[in-house]
Amino acid sequence: MNPEQDTQQANSQNLECLGTISGNCIMVDRIRRSIKYPSQTRALLRKGAETMQVFTWPGEEVGHVSQPLSDVLNKLLVGPTGTVSTELNTFLGLQNPPKTSYPGIIMNATVFASPSPTPSLTVILMLFSASEHSAEVLRVFEESNLKVEIIEDYRPEQCFGVPHALHVEVGQRAVPGKSVHGCKTPLLTHQQKAVQFILELESPESTTLSTFWSSSTCDWLRQAFHHIATTGRTTERINHNSQGSILADDMGLGKTLTSLALILTSKNVASGCKWVGSTRERPETRRAGGRVWAACLPKKPILTRPSQTRPLIGFGFGQAFHFSG
Numbered sequence: 001m002n003p004e005q006d007t008q009q010a011n012s013q014n015l016e017c018l019g020t021i022s023g024n025c026i027m028v029d030r031i032r033r034s035i036k037y038p039s040q041t042r043a044l045l046r047k048g049a050e051t052m053q054v055f056t057w058p059g060e061e062v063g064h065v066s067q068p069l070s071d072v073l074n075k076l077l078v079g080p081t082g083t084v085s086t087e088l089n090t091f092l093g094l095q096n097p098p099k100t101s102y103p104g105i106i107m108n109a110t111v112f113a114s115p116s117p118t119p120s121l122t123v124i125l126m127l128f129s130a131s132e133h134s135a136e137v138l139r140v141f142e143e144s145n146l147k148v149e150i151i152e153d154y155r156p157e158q159c160f161g162v163p164h165a166l167h168v169e170v171g172q173r174a175v176p177g178k179s180v181h182g183c184k185t186p187l188l189t190h191q192q193k194a195v196q197f198i199l200e201l202e203s204p205e206s207t208t209l210s211t212f213w214s215s216s217t218c219d220w221l222r223q224a225f226h227h228i229a230t231t232g233r234t235t236e237r238i239n240h241n242s243q244g245s246i247l248a249d250d251m252g253l254g255k256t257l258t259s260l261a262l263i264l265t266s267k268n269v270a271s272g273c274k275w276v277g278s279t280r281e282r283p284e285t286r287r288a289g290g291r292v293w294a295a296c297l298p299k300k301p302i303l304t305r306p307s308q309t310r311p312l313i314g315f316g317f318g319q320a321f322h323f324s325g
Contacts, residue, residue, distance in 0.1 A: 008092040008160050015106070016134045016165040017156075018127040019148040021141065023069035025054050025111060025121035031062055035119040037220075043109040043123060045085040047077055054111060054123055062111060063121055068144045073125075075140060078104035085109060088128055092160055103133035103140065117216035126151075134165045152190035 043062075046053040051064035052073045065073060077083055078098075091097055091106050106128040114120050127148060129137045141148050154164045187195070200206055212218060 004093065007095065011092045011094065011097050012160045012162050014131050015128050015162045016131050017151065017154060017159060017162050018105075018129055018134055018138060018165050019150050020124060020126050021069065021146060021148050022122055022124040024066040025063040025123045026066055027063035027119070027121045028061060032119050035113045035115045035121075038112070038114050040110055040112045043111040044087075045073065045077065045107065045109055045123075045125075047074060047079065047081050047083045049081055052077070054109070054121075056111060065123055069146060072141055072144050072146060073105075076103060076105045076137060088126075088159060088162070091128075099130075103129060103136045105129050105137060114217075116219050128159075128162060129165075131165075138165070153188075 041056050044055045045065070046055060048064065052070040053061055053064050055061050064070065077085055085107050087108050088106055108126040108128075110124045110126075112122045112124065114122070127137070138148055151164065156163050201208055213222070
């Protein structure tokens with residue numbers, strides 16, 4: 001390892017990730033009209049005289065954190081008025097990181113902007129603290145009726161090896177549950193929950209998607225659909241009763257396995273799908289004679305070939321289609 005990596009490793013030895021917490025951000029007036037579409041950006045927090053100010057990188061103030069989260073952060077962001085929050089990678093790069101006898105937090109902050117139903121900002125914090133202070137820090141949040149959420153798919157290697165703090169309920173987080181039929185790789189608890197959630201969406205009785213579609217959050221999307229249809233840019237009939245889901249963008253191995261397991265659990269539905277057209281046609285140009293409801297298009301190169309996929313999942317029960325892209 002080089003000197004920089006040595007410093008990072010030394011500084012990460014006594015840290016734990018506590019989880020995430022979110023809160024509303026009271027925005028400054030000048031940016032309200034500039035929020036036209038959903039977006040997110042890196043942020044830093046700064047202790048003000050009476051508020052916890054939120055700045056986007058590299059330094060534009062967008063608002064301040066609402067109560068009661070603001071009061072808790074003022075207690076845990078160690079330093080006088082004007083102190084700026086420290087991000088994990090910044091802390092790990094310090095040659096002589098500060099050590100205190102009272103609890104403090106390191107935080108990676110992200111600000112999310114939403115234009116509907118009215119322009120709003122939400123700040124999401126990923127919290128870290130010294131191991132000996134983690135229980136006390138969590139207690140400070142609990143005393144204000146705030147809950148720090150466990151990161152179900154937390155990966156220490158993406159956070160310089162810093163482990164997740166042991167919340168009371170975190171013991172089952174990394175324990176594989178029952179294997180899904182046809183899937184050779186046991187799914188973690190959060191992956192099984194994803195499969196179950198998406199299967200519930202597929203149920204004819206499910207109202208989750210229709211409720212979401214009718215909500216004010218989707219106003220802009222409904223307007224876009226209707227505009228496309230009324231301007232003649234599409235002749236397709238929009239089926240508002242369709243059920244389905246998109247798992248994730250930039251899918252890693254965990255989400256890809258979840259996708260594959262989802263396809264396997266609905267094998268009876270998939271077996272009714274027939275490809276119509278010449279066998280010499282490319283698969284992506286053929287018409288589906290049945291209902292194709294799930295497709296796995298992994299971005300990561302680890303699962304771009306069927307030969308790489310088969311060790312993870314069993315295809316013996318029926319036909320499988322694999323698309324590289």
